Amino acid sequence: MKKEKIKVFDTLFDQYQHMGVTPEFHGKESNFTIFRLQEVFRELPFSAETSRLNFFVFNFTKNGQGMYHIDDEQYAIRPGCFYFTNPGHYRSYTWTAIEDVTLITFSEAFLKQYVHPHIFDQFPFLLAENFPVRNMTEEAFAEFERIYTQIHKEYVSQSLYRNELIGHLFVVLLLKVKEYFWEDYNPINEGNRSSQIVKRFRRLLDGHYRDVSSGKAETVLHIQDYADDQNLHPNYLSTVIKTKTGKSIGTWIMEKNMAEAKSLLRHTELSIKEIAYRLGFNDPAHFSGYFKKNAGVTALAYRKGN
Incomplete structure (x- = not known):
């Protein structure tokens, strides 16, 4: 069946x-x-x-x-x-x-x-x-x-x-x-090995984007970086994250990117171009397309509250 x-x-x-x-x-x-x-x-x-x-x-x-x-x-x-x-x-x-x-x-x-x-x-x-x-x-x-x-x-x-x-x-x-x-x-006393892997990944993800948002981090992390942090093969880390949370690492990173982009658009005076570079986009036009695809509106419209 x-x-x-x-x-x-x-x-x-x-x-x-x-x-x-x-x-x-x-x-x-x-x-x-x-x-x-x-x-x-x-x-x-x-x-x-x-x-x-x-x-x-x-x-x-x-x-x-x-x-x-x-x-x-x-x-x-x-x-x-x-x-x-x-x-x-x-x-x-x-x-x-x-x-x-x-x-x-x-x-x-x-x-x-x-x-x-x-x-x-x-x-x-x-x-x-x-x-x-x-x-x-x-x-x-x-x-x-x-x-x-x-x-x-x-x-x-x-x-x-x-x-x-x-x-x-x-x-x-x-x-x-x-x-x-x-x-x-x-949180240290909670969960099995897979749970600890997920928690460490999520905490590094959140902490890193906090640094990105504040300008302390100049580059964004990629899947290999998150795997290296725990001395894991990226394929194994991806499997654990997907199995435990139902979402891929790529989805977690995309959602965090969008959350930080929205926060920067609403709460800072940074230009859209500056926000794009801060979030690791070399081409502001790429960021604009990425934002509209995932948010349903343009970055400018979102900033204006539309």
Whole structure:
């Protein structure tokens, strides 16, 4: 029997469209969504097929029941619990009861643009590989509820500064998650050898592009450079990254390039030509074509907010 190919979704909109579910997304192009699951899944039980997601997921279950599968792990979803998923993992779930459940999804690009360009320095747990469902007391859950309720209020608003307001509120939410669950987080103690390879690659990738963005690095790294950093053959590194995350190294580098390009366009006075050179493009015209292909708009239009 032929094994069914696992589907990969870049946004929650893509996943739900595939599932035939149509919740109301407010500005889906912002790469951020927040909504209540009870307004979406009205016929229960509901099961989602296994897929790989290229975005982050925060789930706050005030009152609901179900099962959550992440890679080879399985967790029960009960009232008062929180779970977190980052990009690249196998994920599926089943809901048997939903009375009050809030789901938040967001992309790395959103974090970089509206929260902080060096988001993973302050919140390294966002790159964590192991994140079991966490249960909270009513008092603790109420603290989170006040924050995500305010985020939802801004999400459905018509404010010109909606994403900026959400970004600031999201910092509060991340700090609260860090306070309750990850103050003792130590990435060195987490995961097997393949997990460590992925973590080191992602940290070098993020740190290098931080240097690129600030002008400290004059050249961009290539696959061979990332392999040399861990004394690995590039083919082996590529295989591990693809197997563990569902994305090739080339895709990781492209996405990081785009995230940094967008940040530089929006937050600096560098010319498009200077940005192109900083990101390793010898020909600004090549950068312009690359940016439009991956962003859907020209670099100039993006800078102007179009």
